[in-house]
Amino acid sequence: MPVIIGIIAIVLQLTLIPLISFDFILPDILLIVLVYFTLLKGQLFGTVYGFILGFLFDIFSGGLIGSAMFSKTLADLQPVISLAKTESIIT
Amino acid sequence: MYKILKKFYSSFKEYIILIFLLLVSLSILPLNKKANVKTLRTYALGNMALVNSVISKFKNLYSLSRQVKQLEQKNAELMIQVNQLREYGLVNSELKNLLKLKDSTNFPLIPSTIVTKFIPGREGYLIINVGSKDNVNIGMPVVNESGFVGIVTDTTGEFSVVKTLKSPDSKLAVRDQRSGVDGILSWNGNEFIIQNVPTTDDVNIGDRIVTSPVSTISPPSLPIGVVNSKKTSIAGLLTDVSIVPFVDFVKLRNVAVLKIISNSEIDHIEEKLLKEVN
Structure with missing residues (x-):
């Protein structure tokens, strides 16, 4: 299920999202999906999920293969750490 | 371990x-240069291009309609700008001609602009934006670069009323510049006419008509117009001469007041003569 949602997010990111761009600044819904599933299923899942979606994104976008893989894999680390910090502050 | x-x-x-x-x-990352990866990327790009081409059709529709609106707005702005420039061009040419007139005439001129051409109940009158504060007095002739326009009939501090040749009660002594034949020019509501010119008088079509030296309200030789046609009356003794004026009273915008007034001494002698005749 997360992979299907991820693929839909990639397609939307590459097709419809540029239509609402403002001076080439556009929201990254792929990152939103990644953060959502990482928070839902944990850090390890998020890392692998980011790696796979990054790879698919590189393939679909025709960009440099490896660039989105690297950035999406790394991007998933941050929300978990932030969440852990927030929880530790609260408790 | x-x-x-x-x-x-x-x-x-x-x-x-x-x-x-x-x-x-x-x-x-370094594998991107390999042929297999390049093929994969090309294939992926082709597929994405196909999807994007469908979406771009909708995108173009949206952006084109927006572009059309922007261009329409720009077009309207440019139209106004062109109109203004055309207006400035016309005013510029008129003012240049007025300056030439000012250089060529011996009389001092007071330049002015027409405020209104429509005075209810007074056909053929106009109001100009100079008045008694600018030393404009009743009786001063008004001209533009083409010729004689009219006479100042009333003044306030900053404005003056001008009775143009197109006023029904306007009568002006004029002369055929070639032959020297005098006559009285009037506006009959349709055309300018010199009425009752003897058929024996030498007036030809195309002759220039100017203000006559016998006129007490305007200086002599101010251009009026040209003879357009002649109509001989039934008796065959008198002719009505139709004149086409040099001044375009419809397009009139800027005029100048000639700073002279009729000679009161001449008027006085004329009045005296009239009394003696009566």
């Missing part, structure tokens, strides 16, 4: 996998 490694792995497996995957990503 194995236990330690296992414990280390279980404690930091997220980070170990993360580093591993990051390294894999980095190691893939």
Whole structure:
């Protein structure tokens, strides 16, 4: 299920999202999906999920293969750490 | 040792996998130059281009309609600008001609602009934006670059009323510049006419008509117009001469007041003569 949602997010990111761009600044819904599933299923899942979606994104976008893989894999680390910090502050 | 490694792995497996995957990503980057990867990327690009072409059709529709609106707005702005420039051009040419007139005439001129051409109940009158404060007095002739326009009939501090040749009660002594034949020019509501010119008088079509030296309200030789046609009356003794004026009273915008007034001494002698005749 997360992979299907991820693929839909990639397609939307590459097709419809540029239509609402403002001076080439556009929201990254792929990152939103990644953060959502990482928070839902944990850090390890998020890392692998980011790696796979990054790879698919590189393939679909025709960009440099490896660039989105690297950035999406790394991007998933941050929300978990932030969440852990927030929880530790609260408790 | 194995236990330690296992414990280390279980404690930091997220980070170990993360580093591993990051390294894999980095190691893939140099492979982009390989032919197989290039083929894969080309194939992916082709598919994405197909999807994007469908979407871009809708996108173009939206952006084109927006562009059309912007261009329409721009077009309207430019139209107004062109109109203004055309207006400035016309005013510029008129003012240049007025300056030429000012240089060529011996009379001092007071330049002015027409405020209104429509005075209710007074056909053929107009109001100009100079008045008694600018030393404009009743009786002063008004001209433009083409010729005689009219006479100042009333003044206030800053405005003056001008009775133009197109006023029904306007009568002006004029002369055929070629032959020297005098006559009285009037406006019959349709055309300018010099009425009752003897048929024996030498007036030809195309002759220039100017203000006559016998006129007490305007200086002599101010251009009026040209003879357009002649109509002989039934008796065959008198002719009505039709004149086409040089001044375009419809397009009239800027005029100048000639700073002279009729000679009161001449008027006085004329009045005296009239009294003697009566």
